[in-house]
Amino acid sequence: xxxxxxxxxxxxxxxxALSDLLGSDPEFSVVADAADGAxxxxxxxxxxPDVLLLDVALPDGNGLDLIAELTTRSPKTHVLVLSxxxxxxxxVEARERGALGLISKSAPLEELVKAIHAVAxxxxxxxxxxxxxxxxxxxxxxxxxxxxxxIAAALGLQPKTIEAYTQRLMTKLGVGTxxxxxxxxxxxxx
Numbered sequence: 063x064x065x066x067x068x069x070x071x072x073x074x075x076x077x078x079a080l081s082d083l084l085g086s087d088p089e090f091s092v093v094a095d096a097a098d099g100a101x102x103x104x105x106x107x108x109x110x111p112d113v114l115l116l117d118v119a120l121p122d123g124n125g126l127d128l129i130a131e132l133t134t135r136s137p138k139t140h141v142l143v144l145s146x147x148x149x150x151x152x153x154v155e156a157r158e159r160g161a162l163g164l165i166s167k168s169a170p171l172e173e174l175v176k177a178i179h180a181v182a183x184x185x186x187x188x189x190x191x192x193x194x195x196x197x198x199x200x201x202x203x204x205x206x207x208x209x210x211x212x213i214a215a216a217l218g219l220q221p222k223t224i225e226a227y228t229q230r231l232m233t234k235l236g237v238g239t240x241x242x243x244x245x246x247x248x249x250x251x252x
Contacts, residue, residue, distance in 0.1 A: 065182040068094040068111040070102040070128075071144065072121050076167070080115065083171060090178070098122045103131065110136045112182045116161070118145045118152070129160040142181045153187075154237060163187025186249070193234065200227040204240065205247020 067090055071077050077095045084090040094105035099122045106114065114132060116125045129141050141161040145152055146168075153164040162181045165174055177187050193201065196217075203213045210224040217224075232238060235246050 064089055064091040065178060066091050066093045066109065066112045067115060067178065068092075068096070068102070068105050068109060068113075068139075069115045070096045070099075070105075070120070070125065071115070071117040072097050072119065073117075076117075084175075084178075087175070089175075099125070099128045102128060103135065106132050106136045106139060111139050113178050114139050114141045115178075116141050116143050118143060118147070118156075126156055126159050126161075129156070133160050140181045140184060142177055142187070154235065154242075157186065193231075197227060197231055197234070200224060201231055201243060201247050204228070204231075204243045207244075 067084055069077050069080050069092060071080070074097070077097070081092045081095055085092045093109040093111050096102040096105045097120075099120050102114075102116070102120075116128065116132075118125045120128075125143065132141060133139060141156075143152075143156040143161045143164040144167055145156075145164055146166070156164040162184070163177060163186055165177050165187065169177075180187055199217065200213060203216065208216070210221045210228065213219075214221045214224045228240070228243070231243055231246075235243065237243060237246065
């Protein structure tokens with residue numbers, strides 16, 4: 063059974079292009095499209111899509127503000143946010159509001175297809191962010207519950223250096239707490 067998709071974007075060209083590209087794939091069925099939030103709500107009520115591709119910028123408000131209402135109206139609909147911005151802060155905010163992920167409008171089609179498949183089964187999309195190998199290592203150890211002192215000892219660094227890595231990770235990943243970093247560490251590939 064194909065994944066049922068609704069597309070919400072204020073640009074007609076983008077809606078049409080996505081609809082044509084995804085509609086030509088037998089794994090997908092585009093069941094609705096909308097140019098604004100109000101139309102999106104009606105479309106979700108009517109079609110109950112599996113995946114809603116939602117633009118951030120809509121003429122009647124911020125698309126992220128719609129997520130809670132959309133998923134309340136159709137709890138089995140999973141939201142994948144589309145954005146011109148691929149900074150991690152946007153992805154974090156989208157996730158915090160109930161979306162399963164964010165994908166840049168400049169992403170390759172294959173990446174969008176993969177993201178739609180993941181979101182359709184309720185899998186969150188990892189937040190795309192370039193981390194250095196050392197940042198990943200520090201993040202993984204934070205996720206394992208190690209203190210800055212323990213991480214410093216294990217990596218042969220000073221605790222102040224680990225504090226600096228921790229702050230840089232918070233900035234890159236758009237979180238303000240160590241607990242937020244733990245959540246991101248759980249999303250790292252093994």
